[in-house]
Amino acid sequence: MEAENTLNIGLAQISPVWLNRDKTTEKIKSYISDAAGRKCDLVVFGEGLLPGYPFWLSFTNGAVFDSPVQKEIHAHYIRNAVQIEAGHLDDICRMARDHEISIYLGIIERAADRGGHSLYCSLVFIDSDGTIRSVHRKLQPTYEERLVWSPGDGHGLQVHDIKNFRAGGLNCWENWMPLSRTALYGLGENLHVAVWPGSVRNTVDITRFIAQESRSFVASVSGLMSRDDIQRDMPHAAMILKNAPKVMADGGSCIAGPDGRWVIEPVANEEGLFTAVIDLNRVLEERQNFDPAGHYSRPDVLKLTVDRVRQSTVAFIYKKA
Secondary structure, eight states, rough: OOOOGGEEEEEOOOOOOOTTTHHHHHHHHHHHHHHHTOOOSSEEEOOTTBTOOOOOTTTTTTTTTTOHHHHHHHHHHHHHHHHHGTTTTHHHHHHHHHHHHHHEEEEEEEGGTTTSSSSEEEEEEEOOSSEEEEEEEOSSSGGGGTTTBBOOOGGOOOOOEEEEEEEEEGGGGGGGGGHHHHHHHHHHHHOOOEESSSOOHHHHHHHHHHHHHHHEEEEEEEEEEGGGSOOOOOHHHHHHHHHOOOOOEEEEEEOTTTOOOOOEEESSSSOOEEEEEEEEEHHHTTTTTTTTTTTTOTTTOOOOOOOOOOOOOOOOOOOOO
């Protein structure tokens, strides 16, 4: 039982091979191998890592309507996005199964059930059997993200058992949404996974806040991105390079314990796999005085309703012959 109450978690803070799905997949696979070799039970990757965050919008006048530049880059983004139904995550699922390791992975999803041309910022959970158990589409893209990502739905607000832990996850600023967090708390979450494109200024405060609010472990996992990561063969690379700062994402991956104290302090400007062993007993201790979905809730006064229907534009009804 003691072994089931501890979890070795790996934070894979890496840069993508930006907007190149196949090459970024190979890099992710190498980090899964590393995590397995270091006996991790769970490895987590940042928001939209496969194939990358849309940093170009800030440097190419992304809001210009009907711009040939934006159209060409967007088409490139779609071509390199992940369509799960096409098998783009099959190799990663096989590695999860072969190494008996669970994975949270941020992807840009080209959703077949929404026609296959619009993009969603999705967080995928793959269990140690290599099965995709949930795909959470970001509920509300932030600011300029709305130029390339579509709003998601509640279908992926799920939690998953890893040993005796129960993990759930949200994308970036979703972690600021109190009701999104509450949905996961109500499902028994005690390990909260927060994925980010990469910024210490985001993770340094909210990681500890969520840990204190939920009395759970919180793992924030970020990506990295610098001017050197811009692929020279992508559309309009010269324009992006001309306007991009040296560093666009500086990491900030970290883990806070259920008392809000650091297990791993935010790591900046360093690529690598950062690991820690966490103990479920610490959650049980901190829930003694506060449990946001249990003894310190008032469902007779305040209650949340969650719609888990996967949204789609078209519903086909078949009449039996």
